[in-house]
Amino acid sequence: MKNQVAQSINKYLANVGVNYIKLHNLHWNVIGKDFKPVHEYLESLYDSFAEVLDEVAELLKMHDQVPAASLKEYLALADIEELGAKEVYSSEVLQIVLADLQLLKAQAEAIRAEAEDDYSVVAMMEDHLANYNKSIWFVKAMLK
Numbered sequence: 001m002k003n004q005v006a007q008s009i010n011k012y013l014a015n016v017g018v019n020y021i022k023l024h025n026l027h028w029n030v031i032g033k034d035f036k037p038v039h040e041y042l043e044s045l046y047d048s049f050a051e052v053l054d055e056v057a058e059l060l061k062m063h064d065q066v067p068a069a070s071l072k073e074y075l076a077l078a079d080i081e082e083l084g085a086k087e088v089y090s091s092e093v094l095q096i097v098l099a100d101l102q103l104l105k106a107q108a109e110a111i112r113a114e115a116e117d118d119y120s121v122v123a124m125m126e127d128h129l130a131n132y133n134k135s136i137w138f139v140k141a142m143l144k
């Protein structure tokens with residue numbers, strides 16, 4: 001695995017880790033008339049990100065790389081910004097979730113291109129991209 005690809009995947013891992021916690025924050029602190037569906041949807045999203053976190057770290061291990069593995073390392077590497085603990089209206093929650101999904105999708109696209117013929121990386125990123133497309137559709141539909 002090229003060093004640049006390993007660094008990009010580690011950064012992606014860090015963003016997934018930060019997003020995993022951030023989705024819990026929004027799941028707990030969402031308010032408004034759409035509380036129940038948004039609260040429940042965010043639970044399904046963070047459950048899927050738990051699997052993504054594990055498989056991305058294991059992808060790095062399979063390539064003899066060392067995945068970032070602490071919250072401190074994730075915060076140092078990530079582009080996704082954490083939120084403090086406060087109540088957030090559901091429409092704003094969905095805008096935040098949408099922006100973070102779009103950032104992760106762009107990173108997965110860049111890694112897929114950088115990886116070239118590294119088929120295990122390409123296959124995983126294509127799987128993630130299909131999932132981002134579906135999640136982005138869901139969130140945009142909820143925002144209408």
Ligand SMILES: [Fe+2]
Nearest residue numbers: 027028039043
């Ligand atoms: Fe919960």
